[in-house]
């Protein structure tokens with residue numbers, strides 16, 4: 057259970073004593089959204105990130121979720137991916153496959169990993185093409201505000217520098233308005249070549265969760281959640297503001313240690 061939970065302006069903040077409690081609640085949250093999405097439109101279109109997120113999702117491989125979640129209805133994507141071979145230690149696909157997807161009965165053809173045989177630019181283009189096909193065939197809903205895909209859930213981590221997906225501070229791709237998926241070749245966090253969902257896609261999702269643990273994120277959590285101005289360069293995580301969807305921050309006590317708490321009340 058959360059130590060603290062509050063909602064404000066379509067955002068929800070949940071703070072946990074430790075990563076174990078956070079993981080339990082995160083599994084419940086994902087399982088509930090999966091059930092609701094399948095009930096509503098027959099599938100659950102979920103986008104994952106890399107980093108610590110996958111191990112924090114680990115409880116989904118255990119009872120009761122391994123049996124109760126309708127895994128066959130999951131369509132799995134990556135909000136960002138490192139442009140490396142799928143079996144490379146840096147691959148976000150490999151991380152998710154080893155830590156989660158190989159342990160639950162997902163349908164292999166519903167797992168949409170990137171084309172790892174081409175350049176970052178082409179991989180981004182190919183990935184957007186795949187998503188466009190699934191929007192056309194109505195596997196993924198479309199936003200009624202933008203023409204962007206409306207993922208049922210996009211799961212993001214946040215780096216100490218406030219990056220989310222592969223959207224890093226001061227990068228031009230933060231201003232991308234047309235593309236759904238773009239690429240970078242100069243990621244400050246290795247490896248350098250990555251593809252990433254753009255902000256319009258992230259902000260068109262029905263649900264976005266940002267999952268943050270560790271004291272090295274405390275300053276960025278404070279800048280973003282307490283909405284400290286000016287924060288220069290502005291932190292990508294602050295630009296995660298779903299237009300109509302819900303935003304939930306899952307934060308452990310150490311990452312929340314510098315929050316002043318004035319922006320949220322019980």
Ligand SMILES: O=C(O)[C@H](O)[C@@H](O)[C@H](O)[C@H](O)COP(=O)(O)O
Nearest residue numbers: 105106107108213214215220221
């Ligand atoms: O491919 C990546 O590097 C990630 O998708 C990245 O955006 C990650 O989510 C954050 O860096 C947080 O990572 P940690 O949770 O491990 O700090």
